Amino acid sequence: MPELPEVETIKRDLEKAVLGKKITEVCVHNPKVIREPAVAGFKRGLQGARIKNILRRAKLLILELSNGKSLTIHLKMTGQLVYPGGAKNSRVAFHLSGGKILDFNDQRLFAELRLLDDWHSLKFIQRLGPEPAELDLAQFKVMLSKKKTAIKPLLLDQTFISGIGNLYAAEILFQAKINPLRRANELTNKEKELLFLAINDILKAAILHAGSSVDDYVRVSGGKGGYVKYHKVYDRQGKPCLVCKTMIKRISQGGRGTYFCPKCQR
DNA sequence: AATGGGACCTGCGCGC
DNA sequence: TGCGCGCAGGTCCCAT
Numbered sequence: 662m663p664e665l666p667e668v669e670t671i672k673r674d675l676e677k678a679v680l681g682k683k684i685t686e687v688c689v690h691n692p693k694v695i696r697e698p699a700v701a702g703f704k705r706g707l708q709g710a711r712i713k714n715i716l717r718r719a720k721l722l723i724l725e726l727s728n729g730k731s732l733t734i735h736l737k738m739t740g741q742l743v744y745p746g747g748a749k750n751s752r753v754a755f756h757l758s759g760g761k762i763l764d765f766n767d768q769r770l771f772a773e774l775r776l777l778d779d780w781h782s783l784k785f786i787q788r789l790g791p792e793p794a795e796l797d798l799a800q801f802k803v804m805l806s807k808k809k810t811a812i813k814p815l816l817l818d819q820t821f822i823s824g825i826g827n828l829y830a831a832e833i834l835f836q837a838k839i840n841p842l843r844r845a846n847e848l849t850n851k852e853k854e855l856l857f858l859a860i861n862d863i864l865k866a867a868i869l870h871a872g873s874s875v876d877d878y879v880r881v882s883g884g885k886g887g888y889v890k891y892h893k894v895y896d897r898q899g900k901p902c903l904v905c906k907t908m909i910k911r912i913s914q915g916g917r918g919t920y921f922c923p924k925c926q927r
Numbered sequence: 928a929a930t931g932g933g934a935c936c937t938g939c940g941c942g943c
Numbered sequence: 944t945g946c947g948c949g950c951a952g953g954t955c956c957c958a959t
Contacts, residue, residue, distance in 0.1 A: 662951085662952065662953085663953095664953090720953075735953080735954085736953090737952080737953050737954075738951080738952055738953065739952095769952095771952090771953070771954085773954090785954085785955095817953085819953085819954080826952075826953070827951090827952060827953085828952095876951080876952090916952090917951090917952065917953095918950090918951080918952085
């Protein structure tokens, strides 16, 4: 479930842990997670390269290498990067200069690793909407007014705005006091502003606390993110709203769980 | 254009 | 106790 705050945390952790190190050997324990090129080419392209730069776009991690290629990692739901690693159940083990191992773990094998000549040309990258931190209020208002869809699934649409997932969509809408079923173009001017503020506030706070350790998310050190204790609605169905004590409701939108307070969010 | 569903996976929690 | 089932969600893909 890593979303923008979790992936940003991992990016910052990686910068401290492995930036500048050389990849001396790559052991692929499960080739399923390597999407391109084939395993042999993947290993050949990585071995001997140095990790020159680490970036994040939406929920995608990008490791730019000294040989001009880039390793992109999408953790999807259960992907983890752990350093120093060496776990038996890792899917890919990156041996680094200094003798330690960067483990890529992924229980459910949804994650996607790619070694690319140019990550900018990745279709996923080209279709991404703006990063929340680069979003401008006036522009955001226009974007919302063009969409008739329900606001909650719209926040999950990476081509609309990038980086928000199911957990933070719920927390953002709670802070903005907006019902997840509301149509984007029918939000009032004031609500659009509140939403804009909530996106920035919630994501910033979550990054400050190193993300939310629900399910499998851990930091590169193996430690947990501390934002779970600030969750107001996510996974709290049946429990009292922390503001008004009304029972938090869970509904399904687009096949995904939506959590909200029916009284606070109108 | 918008919406819904299935696919990809596996561990967990639930009901019986 | 044990089994089988549904569920969790990021993204893509297809159908309507």
